[in-house]
Amino acid sequence: MSYEAYFESNREQHLDELKQWLSIPSISALSEHKGDMQKSAEWVADALKRAGLEQVEIHQTSGHPIVYAEHLHAPGKPTVLIYGHYDVQPVDPLHLWTTPPFEPDIREGKLYARGAADDKGQLFLHIKAIEAILKQEQKLPVNVKLIIEGEEEISSESLPPFLQANLDKLAADVILISDTHLLAPGKPAISTGLRGLCSLEVAVNTANTDLHSGTYGGGVPNALHALVALLATLHDDQGRVSVEGFYEGVPELSPLMREEFAKLKLDEDKLRAGLGLEALYGEEGFSFPERTGARPTLELNGVYGGFQGEGTKTVIPKEAHAKITCRLVGSQNPQDILDKIQRHLKAHIQPGAKLTVTPREKAFAFNIDPEHRMLQLAADAYETVYGTRALFTKDGGSIPIVELFSRLLSVPVVMMGFGLPDENLHAPNEHFNLENFDKGLLTIVEFLKRL
Amino acid sequence: MSYEAYFESNREQHLDELKQWLSIPSISALSEHKGDMQKSAEWVADALKRAGLEQVEIHQTSGHPIVYAEHLHAPGKPTVLIYGHYDVQPVDPLHLWTTPPFEPDIREGKLYARGAADDKGQLFLHIKAIEAILKQEQKLPVNVKLIIEGEEEISSESLPPFLQANLDKLAADVILISDTHLLAPGKPAISTGLRGLCSLEVAVNTANTDLHSGTYGGGVPNALHALVALLATLHDDQGRVSVEGFYEGVPELSPLMREEFAKLKLDEDKLRAGLGLEALYGEEGFSFPERTGARPTLELNGVYGGFQGEGTKTVIPKEAHAKITCRLVGSQNPQDILDKIQRHLKAHIQPGAKLTVTPREKAFAFNIDPEHRMLQLAADAYETVYGTRALFTKDGGSIPIVELFSRLLSVPVVMMGFGLPDENLHAPNEHFNLENFDKGLLTIVEFLKRL
Missing domain, CATH: 3.40.630.10 (Zn peptidases)
Incomplete structure (x- = not known):
């Protein structure tokens, strides 16, 4: 049959x-x-x-x-x-x-x-x-x-x-x-x-206990403030990764490669509507297939700290966490990228906040x-x-x-x-x-x- | 007896x-x-x-x-x-x-x-x-x-x-x-x-579903990126609140008031050590009792979005959340402060991310x-x-x-x-x-x- x-x-x-x-x-x-x-x-x-x-x-x-x-x-x-x-x-x-x-x-x-x-x-x-x-x-x-x-x-x-x-x-x-x-x-x-991959976890610690925001607010560091300020330094306002040397090893897109991507004829409006997005987002000068196929990324996959329940809790959290993955292209070396991110984080952490970076996966x-x-x-x-x-x-x-x-x-x-x-x-x-x-x-x- | x-x-x-x-x-x-x-x-x-x-x-x-x-x-x-x-x-x-x-x-x-x-x-x-x-x-x-x-x-x-x-x-x-x-x-x-108080919750939404960071990473907005970039605009690097007009109604500290605070003879080193802090933190030019007794604050009490479990999850979260409280002094009006924060957040949210602000408590x-x-x-x-x-x-x-x-x-x-x-x-x-x-x-x- x-x-x-x-x-x-x-x-x-x-x-x-x-x-x-x-x-x-x-x-x-x-x-x-x-x-x-x-x-x-x-x-x-x-x-x-x-x-x-x-x-x-x-x-x-x-x-x-x-x-x-x-x-x-x-x-x-x-x-x-x-x-x-x-x-x-x-x-x-x-x-x-x-x-x-x-x-x-x-x-x-x-x-x-x-x-x-x-x-x-x-x-x-x-x-x-x-x-x-x-x-x-x-x-x-x-x-x-x-x-x-x-x-x-x-x-x-x-x-x-x-x-x-x-x-x-x-x-x-x-x-x-x-x-x-x-x-x-x-x-x-x-x-x-x-694309290749590398991933890491970031922890920021301040006090040895969560603190009452009435008694201590304004006078002690807040782990969440330190973390969001730190994470916000990772991209510029165009969505490009701000970590020094991050784009080393990323190949330029040749006219031929751009042609190949254009052949895909992706309808960006339809994609945007299907995902319920007001707008696509990413590096200036690249189409969606180029951004996702030929460009590297640094993404926050999870961020958490402090109170997440119903209602209000006037707490100053003693710790805050982030999970990050990067997609890599060309000859970007995952270990090298992890090192560069770690250097960037150390250089940008607010004084008085303790930073812990744990590297995880690596792939070319x-x-x-x-x-x-x-x-x-x-x-x-x-x-x-x-x-x-x-x-x-x-x-x-x-x-x-x-x-x-x-x-x-x-x-x-x-x-x-x-x-x-x-x-x-x-x-x-x-x-x-x-x-x-x-x-x-x-x-x-x-x-x-x-x- | x-x-x-x-x-x-x-x-x-x-x-x-x-x-x-x-x-x-x-x-x-x-x-x-x-x-x-x-x-x-x-x-x-x-x-x-x-x-x-x-x-x-x-x-x-x-x-x-x-x-x-x-x-x-x-x-x-x-x-x-x-x-x-x-x-x-x-x-x-x-x-x-x-x-x-x-x-x-x-x-x-x-x-x-x-x-x-x-x-x-x-x-x-x-x-x-x-x-x-x-x-x-x-x-x-x-x-x-x-x-x-x-x-x-x-x-x-x-x-x-x-x-x-x-x-x-x-x-x-x-x-x-x-x-x-x-x-x-x-x-x-x-x-x-x-101190008085006002509180609010902030939600940022992007796509209608969590997305795979391989397929979409670099080409769509990430709700966590939008949230941390937004929250990072709330303070300057000296710990002062950057919301326009936030300090209206905050009384200047008179020499007499400063004397009263000094009478408390707070041992800041002992306080710091007791809390396990590398350094106290706050507005330049104010002691700890002044910062916590006579100055207003804006604190992140909780931030969360994306994956929080063990290990790695290569996800682009579609939503991210923050809980915020402010401590108020002098004649700061809690409703007015909430309005100012809301205006600030609307002015600083990244294009393509949807912002929802829910005001909560208010007290003078x-x-x-x-x-x-x-x-x-x-x-x-x-x-x-x-x-x-x-x-x-x-x-x-x-x-x-x-x-x-x-x-x-x-x-x-x-x-x-x-x-x-x-x-x-x-x-x-x-x-x-x-x-x-x-x-x-x-x-x-x-x-x-x-x-």
């Missing part, structure tokens, strides 16, 4: 399986979900076995387990290493979810759940595409290996040593990842670049030539299924491990995404459009066959 | 009673404690009856109840109106309390509990002083009325209409309040001034001449018990109702405090030093007799 017919007749079964997986709250950032991480790893290992993959292994690490599987029965054919992750982002603010994040729900052709698109839903397509080929043809057109981690959302600390220790086992001709997105419905895209940016044969084959596969050729884009997100994969294994990385830009990744009501669920399965089958 | 002997022999019983009251979590700001507010009002009404007071009434209001009681059997003698409050501040962060805030505990001569000093503990002294005189002498040397509210920590909204409607019933020759503090152990003080500052006979009598009473004459101070805190009481009833207000400055009012581990519990009882008896 045709693959269309196969996937159609198995659709309900596939969605039921995926919903099972999405019900496991595998939030890697929160230690209380340690057990759920193991469950999620076991679930995917079982799914791999059911699909007909071999050597399915769950490797324990000092963090969350890494799952490996393979099917190596196509001598002389290329080997594809498929990467994905079974961990998900935290879910707060919970009250903004229409249905609970770990009770998957299908509404208007969309599957709602934390992880529906990032990345369980997309990774699931690969497992089911392989299963389909094995069921239909009893063999695969290529050799495949899968490596699935549980720390993508928390900086993939266990994966690099695992890669280093298993270079031979993981050797491949191409790496295939579905953790990016289409440009828009019906408009496939292949990412040829990912990644880039690949869109003319590479593997990427062209992927574009062919998309064209067959979607009826339109994929555009080559620079993706603003970071998959910290991509640059490392590419460097350690010396192979091209094909980023073949099936999400959509507005599917609320990392936010309440994350979802995955089932049209791309269906087309994704066919596109992956098509790509594996074309290899 | 002497009053010393009486209070000594009843000490354990008195402390047990107070602990009972302190066990009721009467947090006026949190609606889930509505029932506890009623319980706390009933507890104090019962205590008043046990003390021998008459006409004990619990008046329901649109907020929390007001308790009234009287004892009017001293014709020709002055009438004292005693004011206090049975509500307390919220208790978070809860994990910083050594013992739970509503499980009163005595350690090293100090009673630890939320409300131990502010204000249940201090109000309790008045009830037990009256009870003592009635038990010992079967009559009071003066007429007394008590009015006890449950909304002092949330702006006393129900009290003004109650005062207006009961001017005759509440008529008195002097108002007596114990909700302030000594200068230091063994150094009594009578407050001749209170209060001042009284230290030469007033009633204040001199209070100083005499302190001298008898503490062996040292009370100093006249300007208190940095606000008891919003004092200015109103004084204005509506046209009588002097005696603020006779028994707390200490470092008793963690509004903070974890609030406590009340029992030395001042014992001396407070005697001082109140002494004051009532001297009237």
